[in-house]
Amino acid sequence: MITLYDIPSKLPQGCWSPNTRKARYCLKFKGIPYEVTWVEYPDIEPTCKKIGAPPTTKRPDGSPLYTFPVIHDSSTGAVIADSVAIAEYLEITYPDTPKLFPPGTKALQIAFDAAHLVTLNVIYRFIRPGALRILNPPSEAYFREQKFGPNDSYLPPEGEEWREKWEKVKESFDLVNSWCEKSDGEFMMGNTISFADLAIGCRLYWIRELLGEQGAEWQDLKGWHGGRWSTLLQNVEKYA
Amino acid sequence: MITLYDIPSKLPQGCWSPNTRKARYCLKFKGIPYEVTWVEYPDIEPTCKKIGAPPTTKRPDGSPLYTFPVIHDSSTGAVIADSVAIAEYLEITYPDTPKLFPPGTKALQIAFDAAHLVTLNVIYRFIRPGALRILNPPSEAYFREQKFGPNDSYLPPEGEEWREKWEKVKESFDLVNSWCEKSDGEFMMGNTISFADLAIGCRLYWIRELLGEQGAEWQDLKGWHGGRWSTLLQNVEKYA
Known part of the structure; x- marks a missing residue:
């Protein structure tokens, strides 16, 4: 089972971040079931450190910045951060699902x-x-x-x-x-x-x-x- | 025969503009023979008007700007300006040549x-x-x-x-x-x-x-x- 770490909001679907939404679209597009763990902004960094998700970028002062989406795939143990890296991971790990990247693209x-x-x-x-x-x-x-x-x-x-x-x-x-x-x-x-x-x-x-x-x-x-x-x-x- | 309108320079190959060079690459990639007509910058606009090539963009003051590359294809009579439009034209008009745009891309x-x-x-x-x-x-x-x-x-x-x-x-x-x-x-x-x-x-x-x-x-x-x-x-x- 895949756990998707997402940021809640007052929107009906909860999810408001375009990047976590992209990971959702990719999972659903591929027909891979997942569950969501909701984390408010101040808890993103401690959550990432706890589950072993790497920072994806830097703050202007050079310190590491931890961001969502992150997924944890219990079937492989992988923890992947960043919506593009998640798409690439899913494409390789679940090769029999619909292709996000048609060959060569x-x-x-x-x-x-x-x-x-x-x-x-x-x-x-x-x-x-x-x-x-x-x-x-x-x-x-x-x-x-x-x-x-x-x-x-x-x-x-x-x-x-x-x-x-x-x-x-x-x-x-x-x-x-x-x-x-x-x-x-x-x-x-x-x-x-x-x-x-x-x-x-x-x-x-x-x-x-x-x-x-x-x-x-x-x-x-x-x-x-x-x-x-x-x-x-x-x-x-x-x-x- | 296709005529490519290009801008000369002191470089060994003459061609210095990346956009006219792109049209050259596309023609050669497809194996379509062409000849070059060299035109210095001040003569680009009069040349375009003479051969019926449309302006491709506007100057900051809103007036039309004529640019190279332009091709004239004597086998169809077409006059095409802009390197992307030329690539699209060649792809459609010469379908049996190597594909610049593999299907869907x-x-x-x-x-x-x-x-x-x-x-x-x-x-x-x-x-x-x-x-x-x-x-x-x-x-x-x-x-x-x-x-x-x-x-x-x-x-x-x-x-x-x-x-x-x-x-x-x-x-x-x-x-x-x-x-x-x-x-x-x-x-x-x-x-x-x-x-x-x-x-x-x-x-x-x-x-x-x-x-x-x-x-x-x-x-x-x-x-x-x-x-x-x-x-x-x-x-x-x-x-x-």
Whole structure:
């Protein structure tokens, strides 16, 4: 049995992090059963140290940063951190399940994951106030301290700044769309879902939930590019 | 017969633009014969207008910008601008030639092309002085006017600034390497060359020639990541 370590929130499904969601999509896509252990932000590092999960990155000061998702696979004893490493592990360890990376495409798929993330990152200012709204109190306090500078307002842009910054968000989606539309089907590799679709799908969920589905931004965004983003989100949500 | 419109320089092969080089690689990879028409920068726009090639982008002031590569295919009458559009055209028009985009991978490959370009762009300050060194006088004057601000020095960074900025270049290659190393072979899709390799290969050629092969930067860069970049360049240069 696989245990997935995830971060709870006030959202109906609990899971709010796009990266832990990506691991969920991968597990469900492959039909591998798993159970979830919920851990609030301040307990992520102690939990990782306890179960032997390595840090995945560094803080700006150079100290190790422990992040979720982490999985523990009781059938092999493996403890794997990082959503891409988890996808690679599952692909190798469970070879008879549906392929996240069709033959030869792993490097391209992982590049796409990184590239769409960096490109769409300009939306962050619009969605981070939503994070504070949906996190439980212990995680909210931690998140506020770690992710916002001392002089940050927690508010999204307004007025003229809103229009300017939102135009940049639109341009970032235009760019990612210019890649997606080169596919012959509705997914990145035609009519078959692969890792790239799950990667962008988990990010779209995160964006929708943090903007608020009824908010002006999501209402605008879901109409862009022929409804590509809301359709894609709908198509991958069956793996949640 | 296909005519490729390219920009001359003082380099031994003439071709210096990574984008026109990408079109060359694609043609040679597919074994499609072509001839070259050389056009200096100031004549690109009039040439495009004369042969019916559309602008590919806009200048900061919103006016249309005409760029090379452009191909004219006398067997179909088609005139195609932009290296990605040319690759797509060749793939569709000459289906019995080697595949630039193995089935299902076109969108991922084009995303990779855009992503590695944006990521490696931090090297630009180091290489642009080299552009002035290798362009012929009419193109050099044009390039200087278009690509350098009135207060720019044409010199690369020096001293402490050199170290700081070069470290950023190293980090950008680290990131692209983290994608490439996910492949099971020496190319992005294993042991078979595809569009992604040609795309990064033409950029590496441009970087090497503009840094100068004997310069400190290329001598440093070619040792990064187990020699990945110089090996890749060597492997795709047969398509030049």
